[in-house]
Amino acid sequence: MPRFDYKGRDQRGNAITGYLEAGSTDSVANQLLNSGVTPIEITENRPRPSLADRYRKWRARRRPKLDDMILFARQLYTLMRSGVPIIRALNGLADNIDNPYLQDVIRELVAGLESGLDLSSAMARHPQVFSDLFISMVRVGEHSGNLDAALLQLSEYLEREKETRDQIKTAMRYPTFVVVAIVIAIGVINFFVIPTFAGIFAKFDAELPWQTRLLVGMSNFMVEYWYVLAAGFIAGILAVRGWLKTQKGRLIWDRYKLKLPAVGIILHQALLQRFATAFAVTQRAGVPLIQGLTVVANAVDNAYVEQHINGMRTGVEQGESLTRTATQSGMFTPLILQMIAVGEETGAVDEMLDNIAVFYGREVDYRLKYLSSALEPILIVVLGAMVFILALGVFLPMWDLMAVARGG
CATH class of the missing domain: 1.20.81.30 (Type II secretion system (T2SS), domain F)
Structure with a gap:
């Protein structure tokens, strides 16, 4: 039963406080009045929720x-x-x-x-x-x-949609780990390694090469103004997220990510697979063509592709064939256009779309298996550039200092 804290005055006018357990504030007020206390304030004393209660509430909102x-x-x-x-x-x-x-x-x-x-x-x-x-x-x-x-x-x-998403997540796990490791390494180098070498170089009062001065300057800036960089990073993330929620921002990003190296072609083929699968499902179920295109446009989860599918719907509404509108969209490969044309001629569009979905499903599976291999050269180049800059900035002045020490 809930517990209520109260403040009131007795028959002599003295202030009293206490608590009662009751079903409601009205019940508390009645009990107080019956005992000769005039209630002034009654508040429910709610216990602080436990961690388990908070978890249950979080799951209820999930x-x-x-x-x-x-x-x-x-x-x-x-x-x-x-x-x-x-x-x-x-x-x-x-x-x-x-x-x-x-x-x-x-x-x-x-x-x-x-x-x-x-x-x-x-x-x-x-x-x-x-x-x-x-x-x-x-x-x-x-x-x-x-x-x-x-x-x-x-x-x-x-189920097919979940399988594709899981494959993409699995394939991106290794590149994501490498990128995070690179970011951590950059932080460690700038906050701990370079300041140590900078102190050694300062003791010799030697002329440092520009590579070293650049590294030391970047390190000093990060050490002194890390809070500015952190605030700018957080503000940048919030700004980008806000921009992506706008119609224009989402359209630009959804178009750009289809052109990313190594990953863009996989995303494009996965979208074509999703389009073919969803369109086949609607056609097999008897959804009218125009309504089916509207549903598929919302199902692809890409504003750029959605725009082209809506353009196809407009063309069909104006009396054009599905093949013609698909060709004018410029979004689909010759294979898809040929299969749609055959499907329109034979009245088996859903079967042709199923064949398209199977083909691109295999293509996505194949490319996802070798995604890590495709990204490895890019990651190696990035790591190599970091090591090269670090070597030039740190070891060149050390060699100069060793030469000076030997000459001395």
Whole structure:
């Protein structure tokens, strides 16, 4: 029961303080009045939350990850395939899902269904959890009577998406580690190594080469004004993050990262795979072409590619063929254009898109396996340049000092 601290006056007008355990402030006030105390102030004494309570609250605010959505789609498909009514299936999922945030969302879906909404409309109330692709697929499945099949396609699509993301993360682990090690090494050299050598050089009062003067100057600046550099670094990160949240900033960055050495081609092919997979899923489910392009544009998660897909949608709305609009976009390779053209002629666009997704999936897998090997020359050049500059700056004056000492 909550504890309440109170301040009041007794029948003689004397100030008194204390605490009572009650269900509400009204209960405390009634108890005080019955005992002859006039309450002046009543405040609830809330205990400080424990670390475990804070962790539970943090988990409750944590939005579901891709793993959670895969599990949700796969389990809901299994339950519906087994003939379990949808409300009962969702209630069962709400009890078994580990993510508290998603549990609350599922219970709200149940409330929406009980109030007369269909599942896709209830999901549309939670765009932070369910993507446009997810909602569109569920809507088509409901209208066609094949909701379980739509959920199966969604789970398979999300599983492929997770596999690609995990591969990219694994491939970037080694380069990221090397870059972090380089940054740490630069800090150690500038804060500890160079100041030590600078003290030795100062004792001999010798003329230092420009490489050494440059290194010493940079080191002195970092040692004396490290707080300025730290503040500038943090401000720069916040500014870049704010810029990337703007429409123009995100468009520029999404276009530029597709041209990065070694990594850009992988990102481009992964986006083409995602486009083909999502587009095939929508076409196989019976989503209208224009609506399907809108859904796919939001699913690719790249503003630059999204802009081109929206341009394709505009062309289709004006009566042009899908192949022509794809060619005019300049975004797709000749292989994709040829496969789309064959699909339009044969009426099997979804099958051709599946073939495109399989091809680029293999290409992404191959390039990711050798990404570390492709980045190694770049990292070696960076490390070599650092060692060369350090050697020139530190060892040249030492050789001069040794020559002076021998001459002396």
